[in-house]
Amino acid sequence: MSQVLHSLPSYLQADQLGPWGIFLQQVDRVTPYLGDLSRWVETLTRPKRILVVDVPIQLDDGSIAHFEGYRVQHNTSRGPGKGGVRFHQDVTLSEVMALSAWMSIKNAAVNVPFGGAKGGIRVDPRRLSRGELERVTRRYTSEIGLIIGPTKDIPAPDVNTNEQVMAWMMDTYSMNVGENATGVVTGKPIDLGGSLGRREATGRGVFTVGQEAAARIGLELKGARIAVQGFGNVGSVAARLFAEAGARVVAVQDHAGTVYREAGLDIPALLDHVRRHGSVLDFPGAEALAQDSFWDVDCEILIPAALEQQITEANAGRIKARLVIEGANGPTTPAADDILHERGVLVLPDVIANAGGVTVSYFEWVQDFSSFFWSEDEINARLIKIMRDAFAAVWQVAEQHRVSLRTATFIIACQRILRARDLRGLYP
Numbered sequence: 339m340s341q342v343l344h345s346l347p348s349y350l351q352a353d354q355l356g357p358w359g360i361f362l363q364q365v366d367r368v369t370p371y372l373g374d375l376s377r378w379v380e381t382l383t384r385p386k387r388i389l390v391v392d393v394p395i396q397l398d399d400g401s402i403a404h405f406e407g408y409r410v411q412h413n414t415s416r417g418p419g420k421g422g423v424r425f426h427q428d429v430t431l432s433e434v435m436a437l438s439a440w441m442s443i444k445n446a447a448v449n450v451p452f453g454g455a456k457g458g459i460r461v462d463p464r465r466l467s468r469g470e471l472e473r474v475t476r477r478y479t480s481e482i483g484l485i486i487g488p489t490k491d492i493p494a495p496d497v498n499t500n501e502q503v504m505a506w507m508m509d510t511y512s513m514n515v516g517e518n519a520t521g522v523v524t525g526k527p528i529d530l531g532g533s534l535g536r537r538e539a540t541g542r543g544v545f546t547v548g549q550e551a552a553a554r555i556g557l558e559l560k561g562a563r564i565a566v567q568g569f570g571n572v573g574s575v576a577a578r579l580f581a582e583a584g585a586r587v588v589a590v591q592d593h594a595g596t597v598y599r600e601a602g603l604d605i606p607a608l609l610d611h612v613r614r615h616g617s618v619l620d621f622p623g624a625e626a627l628a629q630d631s632f633w634d635v636d637c638e639i640l641i642p643a644a645l646e647q648q649i650t651e652a653n654a655g656r657i658k659a660r661l662v663i664e665g666a667n668g669p670t671t672p673a674a675d676d677i678l679h680e681r682g683v684l685v686l687p688d689v690i691a692n693a694g695g696v697t698v699s700y701f702e703w704v705q706d707f708s709s710f711f712w713s714e715d716e717i718n719a720r721l722i723k724i725m726r727d728a729f730a731a732v733w734q735v736a737e738q739h740r741v742s743l744r745t746a747t748f749i750i751a752c753q754r755i756l757r758a759r760d761l762r763g764l765y766p
């Protein structure tokens with residue numbers, strides 16, 4: 339067990355490792371394939387820097403509220419930290435640590451010149467007014483301003499944060515340093531140095547690698563049945579692109595309900611329904627399913643694109659799909675991963691499948707530095723090339739070592755990270 343192999347820092351409890359414990363198990367699985375670089379492997383099991391901040395704001399009623407904020411820089415051997423900021427009432431240090439580590443792996447897997455980082459505030463943004471949300475964002479940005487910056491660590495949106503939150507972060511940081519620093523965050527509005535194609539990038543990446551994987555296992559996309567969990571930024575774009583390629587999106591689940599239609603759901607109409615009603619619930623012409631029945635749906639492709647730890651020992655045996663494409667971060671537990679593997683279900687892991695977002699974030703950062711902006715076609719073409727090349731490399735390593743695509747992605751990424759570490763050497 340990882341808990342025994344890795345000596346834990348004093349701020350973690352062995353019996354409460356949470357998502358970080360999953361990452362440690364993934365490191366254990368890759369270690370035998372690292373050769374001489376394995377002497378550096380403990381680098382991966384200790385984040386480089388963790389900042390925990392208090393975020394006090396005045397609420398609209400005049401009272402003061404304090405929120406817990408984090409920024410974790412897992413590894414910066416290959417470049418500045420890069421990773422989103424999540425606003426959620428259940429955010430924990432373990433979760434932010436794991437998400438920051440998966441960013442290190444993802445950035446190395448698609449070979450963009452970033453390390454891995456992640457941030458979060460333990461707050462339910464739905465309970466804040468717009469003014470309160472802005473104050474939380476600005477105070478948090480000031481607090482973590484010590485360690486972020488265009489060449490140090492570049493945040494981006496994640497769950498419950500969006501272009502507006504990025505605009506406030508950019509403005510706050512710029513005010514504090516006394517210059518316009520558009521490159522301090524990505525996922526900004528187009529009018530403030532954002533990139534065309536960024537909003538759709540993660541879903542487009544999911545579709546691109548899904549297409550490649552389907553071709554390798556002889557799965558025809560035309561007519562293939564697809565089930566999607568999560569119909570937000572990632573899930574809705576992936577569903578639309580698969581539907582446009584002729585697949586039938588038969589089931590969609592979000593936080594409020596599950597809808598099913600054997601002939602395929604009309605995705606543009608479903609998007610419109612969600613825009614007007616806030617969820618997929620009561621979508622006309624579709625059958626409503628109980629939330630748990632989603633996992634029993636007959637389909638060829640399953641796309642978890644909502645939250646962590648959705649595919650578990652409890653439901654992995656029920657999944658009918660031949661291919662699982664992880665749009666979300668960490669949706670499959672290691673035990674469920676093993677069950678799917680034994681049942682011959684191919685899992686396209688998050689660390690490659692949802693890397694499209696950070697790839698276009700990289701393009702946004704490059705465009706901000708040069709203040710020269712590319713067309714959407716250029717961005718999509720470059721994104722698709724990077725995703726296809728990264729997928730091909732992962733597939734080849736998986737065949738060579740007879741390992742899962744997840745372990746293969748970790749092999750490629752950890753070798754890149756630790757090679758950089760080895761070349762740089764230890765300072766001083």
Ligand SMILES: NC(=O)c1ccc[n+]([C@@H]2O[C@H](COP(=O)([O-])OP(=O)(O)OC[C@H]3O[C@@H](n4cnc5c(N)ncnc54)[C@H](O)[C@@H]3O)[C@@H](O)[C@H]2O)c1
Nearest residue numbers: 498540568569570571572592593643644665666667692695
């Ligand atoms: N946005 C990006 O660029 C990006 C990039 C990489 C990874 N991701 C990951 O993808 C996942 C989704 O992110 P997003 O940006 O699409 O978020 P989002 O907030 O836009 O959408 C989340 C969706 O999940 C649904 N959902 C929430 N709780 C659920 C539950 N219990 N059961 C079923 N559905 C539920 C919501 O209703 C919503 O449809 C997250 O794991 C995120 O870390 C996002």
